[in-house]
Amino acid sequence: MVNPENRMNAIQLQAKSLGIDLDALPSHIAVIMDGNGRWAKKRGLVRLLGHREGYKTLRRVLLDCSELGIQYLTVYAFSSENWRRPQEEVSGLMALIEAAARDELRLMHQNNVRVRVAGRVSEVPQGLQNALHHGIETTRSNSGITFTLAINYGGRAEIVDAVKTLIKQGIDAEQVSEELISANLYNPDIPDPDLMVRTAGEMRWSNFLVWQSSYSELYVTEKSWPEFGTDQLLEGICQYQGRIRKFGAVVDD
Ligand code: IPE
Ligand code: IPE
Ligand code: MG
Numbered sequence: 001m002v003n004p005e006n007r008m009n010a011i012q013l014q015a016k017s018l019g020i021d022l023d024a025l026p027s028h029i030a031v032i033m034d035g036n037g038r039w040a041k042k043r044g045l046v047r048l049l050g051h052r053e054g055y056k057t058l059r060r061v062l063l064d065c066s067e068l069g070i071q072y073l074t075v076y077a078f079s080s081e082n083w084r085r086p087q088e089e090v091s092g093l094m095a096l097i098e099a100a101a102r103d104e105l106r107l108m109h110q111n112n113v114r115v116r117v118a119g120r121v122s123e124v125p126q127g128l129q130n131a132l133h134h135g136i137e138t139t140r141s142n143s144g145i146t147f148t149l150a151i152n153y154g155g156r157a158e159i160v161d162a163v164k165t166l167i168k169q170g171i172d173a174e175q176v177s178e179e180l181i182s183a184n185l186y187n188p189d190i191p192d193p194d195l196m197v198r199t200a201g202e203m204r205w206s207n208f209l210v211w212q213s214s215y216s217e218l219y220v221t222e223k224s225w226p227e228f229g230t231d232q233l234l235e236g237i238c239q240y241q242g243r244i245r246k247f248g249a250v251v252d253d
Helices: 009-019 036-042 047-068 087-111 126-139 155-168 178-183 229-242
Strands: 028-030 070-078 114-118 147-153 195-198 217-220
Touching: 009 047, 009 229, 036 047, 047 087, 047 217, 047 229, 070 087, 087 126, 087 147, 087 217, 114 126, 126 147, 147 155, 155 178, 195 229
Parallel strands: 028 070, 028 195, 070 147, 114 147, 195 217
Antiparallel strands: none
16 A cells, blocks of 8 residues: 555655555566767767766666655667667767666665666676676665666667577477567566657657567656656656556457
Protein backbone atom coordinates (compact mmCIF):
# COMPACT_ATOMS: atom_id res chain seq x y z
CA MET A 1 0.00 0.00 0.00
CA VAL A 2 1.11 3.53 -0.76
CA ASN A 3 1.91 5.96 2.05
CA PRO A 4 -0.95 7.99 3.48
CA GLU A 5 -1.24 11.38 1.80
CA ASN A 6 0.66 13.29 4.49
CA ARG A 7 3.67 11.02 4.05
CA MET A 8 3.86 11.22 0.27
CA ASN A 9 6.73 13.03 -1.43
CA ALA A 10 6.22 15.88 -3.91
CA ILE A 11 6.16 13.78 -7.07
CA GLN A 12 3.78 11.23 -5.57
CA LEU A 13 1.42 14.07 -4.63
CA GLN A 14 1.72 15.51 -8.15
CA ALA A 15 1.01 12.08 -9.65
CA LYS A 16 -1.99 11.60 -7.40
CA SER A 17 -3.39 15.02 -8.33
CA LEU A 18 -3.26 13.90 -12.00
CA GLY A 19 -5.32 10.83 -11.17
CA ILE A 20 -2.42 8.37 -11.26
CA ASP A 21 -2.95 5.25 -9.17
CA LEU A 22 0.26 4.83 -7.19
CA ASP A 23 -0.59 1.19 -6.51
CA ALA A 24 -0.64 0.39 -10.25
CA LEU A 25 2.52 2.05 -11.53
CA PRO A 26 4.47 0.39 -14.33
CA SER A 27 7.07 -1.73 -12.63
CA HIS A 28 9.61 -1.28 -15.43
CA ILE A 29 9.96 1.83 -17.64
CA ALA A 30 12.37 1.76 -20.59
CA VAL A 31 13.33 4.97 -22.39
CA ILE A 32 14.80 5.78 -25.79
CA MET A 33 16.40 9.11 -25.00
CA ASP A 34 16.26 10.72 -28.45
CA GLY A 35 16.54 14.20 -29.95
CA ASN A 36 19.67 15.52 -28.23
CA GLY A 37 21.24 16.39 -31.59
CA ARG A 38 18.15 18.18 -32.90
CA TRP A 39 17.81 20.07 -29.62
CA ALA A 40 21.38 21.36 -30.01
CA LYS A 41 21.09 22.13 -33.72
CA LYS A 42 17.97 24.22 -33.18
CA ARG A 43 19.98 26.38 -30.78
CA GLY A 44 23.06 26.62 -33.01
CA LEU A 45 25.07 24.40 -30.66
CA VAL A 46 27.26 21.39 -31.35
CA ARG A 47 25.57 18.01 -30.93
CA LEU A 48 27.67 17.11 -27.92
CA LEU A 49 26.10 19.98 -25.98
CA GLY A 50 22.74 18.32 -26.64
CA HIS A 51 24.06 15.13 -25.09
CA ARG A 52 25.28 17.11 -22.06
CA GLU A 53 21.84 18.59 -21.63
CA GLY A 54 20.35 15.12 -22.01
CA TYR A 55 22.51 13.94 -19.13
CA LYS A 56 20.84 16.55 -16.89
CA THR A 57 17.44 15.20 -17.91
CA LEU A 58 18.50 11.66 -17.07
CA ARG A 59 19.58 12.68 -13.56
CA ARG A 60 16.15 14.14 -12.90
CA VAL A 61 14.21 11.28 -14.48
CA LEU A 62 16.11 8.71 -12.42
CA LEU A 63 15.36 10.66 -9.25
CA ASP A 64 11.71 11.11 -10.26
CA CYS A 65 11.27 7.40 -10.97
CA SER A 66 12.99 6.46 -7.74
CA GLU A 67 10.82 8.81 -5.66
CA LEU A 68 7.65 7.72 -7.42
CA GLY A 69 8.35 4.10 -6.58
CA ILE A 70 9.19 2.72 -10.04
CA GLN A 71 11.19 -0.49 -9.59
CA TYR A 72 13.16 -0.62 -12.84
CA LEU A 73 14.34 2.10 -15.23
CA THR A 74 16.27 1.13 -18.36
CA VAL A 75 17.68 3.79 -20.67
CA TYR A 76 19.16 3.55 -24.16
CA ALA A 77 22.44 5.46 -23.95
CA PHE A 78 24.30 4.14 -27.00
CA SER A 79 23.13 1.64 -29.59
CA SER A 80 25.22 -0.93 -31.41
CA GLU A 81 24.47 1.15 -34.53
CA ASN A 82 25.60 4.46 -33.02
CA TRP A 83 29.25 3.62 -33.90
CA ARG A 84 28.26 4.83 -37.37
CA ARG A 85 28.31 8.43 -36.10
CA PRO A 86 31.30 10.77 -36.59
CA GLN A 87 34.25 9.63 -34.50
CA GLU A 88 34.28 12.92 -32.58
CA GLU A 89 30.68 12.43 -31.44
CA VAL A 90 31.30 8.80 -30.47
CA SER A 91 34.37 9.58 -28.37
CA GLY A 92 32.63 12.61 -26.83
CA LEU A 93 29.68 10.45 -25.85
CA MET A 94 31.88 7.74 -24.36
CA ALA A 95 33.77 10.35 -22.32
CA LEU A 96 30.51 11.94 -21.16
CA ILE A 97 29.04 8.61 -20.08
CA GLU A 98 32.24 7.68 -18.25
CA ALA A 99 32.34 11.01 -16.38
CA ALA A 100 28.65 10.67 -15.54
CA ALA A 101 29.12 7.11 -14.27
CA ARG A 102 31.88 8.31 -11.92
CA ASP A 103 30.24 11.57 -10.83
CA GLU A 104 26.79 10.13 -10.15
CA LEU A 105 27.83 7.02 -8.25
CA ARG A 106 27.83 8.59 -4.78
CA LEU A 107 24.37 10.08 -5.18
CA MET A 108 22.97 6.92 -6.73
CA HIS A 109 24.39 4.83 -3.91
CA GLN A 110 22.94 7.25 -1.31
CA ASN A 111 19.58 6.90 -3.02
CA ASN A 112 19.76 3.10 -2.82
CA VAL A 113 19.92 2.77 -6.64
CA ARG A 114 21.17 -0.55 -8.03
CA VAL A 115 23.16 -0.06 -11.24
CA ARG A 116 23.21 -2.54 -14.12
CA VAL A 117 24.28 -2.48 -17.76
CA ALA A 118 22.98 -4.13 -20.92
CA GLY A 119 24.98 -4.50 -24.12
CA ARG A 120 28.35 -5.66 -25.39
CA VAL A 121 30.17 -3.74 -22.70
CA SER A 122 33.52 -5.40 -23.41
CA GLU A 123 33.68 -3.36 -26.65
CA VAL A 124 33.48 0.12 -25.05
CA PRO A 125 36.62 2.00 -23.93
CA GLN A 126 38.39 0.41 -20.96
CA GLY A 127 37.98 3.46 -18.70
CA LEU A 128 34.23 3.38 -19.19
CA GLN A 129 34.12 -0.36 -18.57
CA ASN A 130 35.98 0.17 -15.30
CA ALA A 131 33.62 2.94 -14.19
CA LEU A 132 30.58 0.79 -14.99
CA HIS A 133 31.91 -2.28 -13.21
CA HIS A 134 32.77 -0.17 -10.18
CA GLY A 135 29.22 1.22 -10.16
CA ILE A 136 27.65 -2.22 -10.48
CA GLU A 137 29.81 -3.67 -7.68
CA THR A 138 29.29 -0.74 -5.32
CA THR A 139 25.51 -0.80 -5.66
CA ARG A 140 25.02 -4.56 -6.01
CA SER A 141 23.15 -4.98 -2.70
CA ASN A 142 20.99 -1.86 -2.94
CA SER A 143 17.27 -2.48 -2.75
CA GLY A 144 15.86 0.65 -4.42
CA ILE A 145 15.26 1.24 -8.13
CA THR A 146 17.31 -0.85 -10.58
CA PHE A 147 18.83 1.50 -13.14
CA THR A 148 20.07 -0.19 -16.30
CA LEU A 149 22.25 1.64 -18.78
CA ALA A 150 21.96 0.11 -22.25
CA ILE A 151 25.32 0.79 -23.85
CA ASN A 152 26.65 -0.65 -27.10
CA TYR A 153 23.26 -2.33 -26.94
CA GLY A 154 21.33 -3.90 -29.79
CA GLY A 155 18.22 -5.99 -29.35
CA ARG A 156 19.16 -8.32 -32.19
CA ALA A 157 22.73 -8.66 -30.90
CA GLU A 158 21.31 -9.57 -27.50
CA ILE A 159 19.29 -12.41 -29.02
CA VAL A 160 22.33 -13.57 -31.01
CA ASP A 161 24.39 -13.58 -27.80
CA ALA A 162 21.70 -15.61 -26.01
CA VAL A 163 21.60 -18.18 -28.84
CA LYS A 164 25.41 -18.46 -28.77
CA THR A 165 25.27 -19.17 -25.03
CA LEU A 166 22.68 -21.91 -25.58
CA ILE A 167 24.74 -23.54 -28.32
CA LYS A 168 27.87 -23.43 -26.13
CA GLN A 169 25.87 -25.15 -23.39
CA GLY A 170 25.03 -27.92 -25.86
CA ILE A 171 21.27 -27.40 -25.61
CA ASP A 172 19.20 -29.65 -27.93
CA ALA A 173 16.94 -27.97 -30.47
CA GLU A 174 13.93 -29.56 -28.78
CA GLN A 175 14.81 -27.89 -25.48
CA VAL A 176 14.89 -24.36 -26.93
CA SER A 177 11.97 -22.37 -25.57
CA GLU A 178 11.00 -18.75 -25.01
CA GLU A 179 11.78 -19.18 -21.32
CA LEU A 180 15.28 -20.45 -22.12
CA ILE A 181 16.02 -17.54 -24.46
CA SER A 182 14.68 -15.05 -21.87
CA ALA A 183 16.86 -16.70 -19.23
CA ASN A 184 19.97 -16.07 -21.34
CA LEU A 185 19.47 -12.39 -22.14
CA TYR A 186 21.78 -9.81 -20.54
CA ASN A 187 19.66 -9.26 -17.41
CA PRO A 188 17.37 -12.26 -17.03
CA ASP A 189 16.22 -11.20 -13.56
CA ILE A 190 14.77 -7.92 -14.81
CA PRO A 191 11.12 -8.19 -15.91
CA ASP A 192 10.01 -7.06 -19.38
CA PRO A 193 9.24 -3.33 -19.61
CA ASP A 194 5.63 -2.40 -18.95
CA LEU A 195 6.03 1.04 -20.51
CA MET A 196 8.39 2.07 -23.30
CA VAL A 197 8.95 5.79 -23.85
CA ARG A 198 10.52 7.49 -26.87
CA THR A 199 11.22 11.20 -27.08
CA ALA A 200 11.54 13.49 -30.11
CA GLY A 201 8.52 12.05 -31.90
CA GLU A 202 10.19 9.19 -33.74
CA MET A 203 7.77 6.29 -34.30
CA ARG A 204 10.28 3.45 -34.32
CA TRP A 205 12.07 1.30 -31.84
CA SER A 206 15.61 1.39 -33.27
CA ASN A 207 16.66 -2.08 -32.09
CA PHE A 208 15.86 -1.48 -28.40
CA LEU A 209 14.76 -4.42 -26.21
CA VAL A 210 13.48 -6.28 -29.25
CA TRP A 211 12.67 -9.46 -27.35
CA GLN A 212 11.40 -7.88 -24.13
CA SER A 213 9.09 -5.24 -25.63
CA SER A 214 6.58 -7.64 -27.22
CA TYR A 215 3.79 -6.57 -24.88
CA SER A 216 5.06 -3.24 -23.61
CA GLU A 217 2.78 -0.24 -23.83
CA LEU A 218 4.23 2.59 -25.92
CA TYR A 219 4.37 6.31 -25.25
CA VAL A 220 5.95 8.70 -27.75
CA THR A 221 6.30 12.39 -26.97
CA GLU A 222 7.27 15.19 -29.37
CA LYS A 223 9.52 16.68 -26.69
CA SER A 224 13.21 16.07 -27.24
CA TRP A 225 15.12 14.34 -24.44
CA PRO A 226 16.72 17.57 -23.11
CA GLU A 227 13.18 19.02 -22.82
CA PHE A 228 11.63 15.93 -21.24
CA GLY A 229 10.36 16.78 -17.78
CA THR A 230 8.40 15.37 -14.87
CA ASP A 231 5.19 16.40 -16.68
CA GLN A 232 5.98 14.12 -19.64
CA LEU A 233 6.96 11.24 -17.37
CA LEU A 234 3.64 11.51 -15.55
CA GLU A 235 1.77 11.92 -18.86
CA GLY A 236 3.32 8.65 -20.06
CA ILE A 237 2.25 6.90 -16.87
CA CYS A 238 -1.27 8.37 -17.17
CA GLN A 239 -1.55 7.01 -20.71
CA TYR A 240 -0.22 3.65 -19.57
CA GLN A 241 -2.85 3.44 -16.86
CA GLY A 242 -5.54 4.25 -19.41
CA ARG A 243 -4.65 1.24 -21.55
CA ILE A 244 -6.12 -2.23 -21.32
CA ARG A 245 -3.40 -4.84 -21.53
CA LYS A 246 -4.71 -7.97 -23.18
CA PHE A 247 -1.66 -10.13 -23.91
CA GLY A 248 -3.54 -11.71 -26.80
CA ALA A 249 -6.58 -12.71 -24.76
CA VAL A 250 -10.12 -11.34 -24.72
CA VAL A 251 -10.57 -8.82 -21.93
CA ASP A 252 -13.84 -7.04 -21.24
CA ASP A 253 -13.45 -3.27 -21.56
C1 IPE B 1 19.92 10.50 -28.70
O1 IPE B 1 19.95 11.71 -29.36
C2 IPE B 1 21.22 10.18 -28.02
C3 IPE B 1 22.00 9.11 -28.65
C4 IPE B 1 21.65 8.41 -29.68
C5 IPE B 1 23.28 8.82 -28.04
P1 IPE B 1 20.41 11.81 -30.88
O2 IPE B 1 21.86 12.12 -30.89
O3 IPE B 1 20.01 10.62 -31.63
O4 IPE B 1 19.59 13.08 -31.33
P2 IPE B 1 18.96 13.31 -32.79
O5 IPE B 1 18.05 12.17 -33.08
O6 IPE B 1 20.11 13.40 -33.75
O7 IPE B 1 18.22 14.61 -32.64
C1 IPE C 1 18.35 5.26 -30.66
O1 IPE C 1 18.34 6.52 -31.19
C2 IPE C 1 19.58 5.05 -29.83
C3 IPE C 1 19.65 5.82 -28.58
C4 IPE C 1 18.75 6.65 -28.12
C5 IPE C 1 20.84 5.58 -27.80
P1 IPE C 1 18.92 6.84 -32.65
O2 IPE C 1 18.81 8.30 -32.80
O3 IPE C 1 20.28 6.27 -32.79
O4 IPE C 1 17.93 6.05 -33.59
P2 IPE C 1 17.59 6.26 -35.14
O5 IPE C 1 18.91 6.29 -35.85
O6 IPE C 1 16.86 7.56 -35.26
O7 IPE C 1 16.72 5.11 -35.51
MG1 MG D 1 18.34 10.18 -32.74
